[in-house]
Amino acid sequence: MRTAFDFSPLYRSSIGFDRVFDLLENASRTPSVDNWPPYDIARTGEDAYRITMAVAGFGQEELSIVHEPNMLVVSGERTTEDNGDYLHRGIAGRPFERRFELADHVKVTGAGLVNGLLTINLQRQIPEEMKPRKIEIGSSSGKAGSRIEAGTAKAVGKQIADKQAA
Template structure:
């Protein structure tokens, strides 16, 4: 059972969450979920993640990893240059493109292919100016007194 939610009230009362709300709306509209190739998303630390994708039968040259602003695209294209006659083909060799939405400041730090498993290591690196910082409270200083300005002068009444 799928329930469609209306996020329009949230758009009216929240600022800066448009990308997240649009992603939630898009997820609700998704009709078919492509589950090829199978993958895992693993949290390896407080700001560290790993994506492991089963790409059996594909070589390093047949895989591509592209990172755009908030999107990671992993694609594979099997090179079928050989003329091979299969009696049974149980290992999938089809092309794929898998997209992962990334949060702000998440970057790919490493990728490797071992035993048919493509691993992509990600790290969230929050810029120094966006990290919480402690504000010093000064106790002995007196703040300058604000000047008051008179906006209108006294009006003289004609007699």
């Protein structure tokens, strides 16, 4: 059973969240996808993540990792065909393509293949101009001056906490 959600009331009270609503709409439209190859997603730090995929039977040259804007595409296709006389074939070797939606400013920092596990490391790297900054309010003496100071998110958060505690 599929339920359609109407996000139009949220459009009236939000600015700049169009991509989030598009992701939600696309997720509700997407039919159930193949669950192969299995994978794990782990948070390894405040802004660091790791994707681990079980790709038994695939060599390094048979796997492809492509980082597109806000999308990571991992695909694999076996180039060699083993035509043995199998009594049971349980190791899947079919081609696959797995897509991961990425948040803004998430970059791939490395990938490795060890013991049939493909590991992809990701890091969110927010540009300095996108980090929070403190904006001072000028006096009302006829001259509306404002000064912007660059600061880190922790410094701004501490200032807000100090004001709330006072």
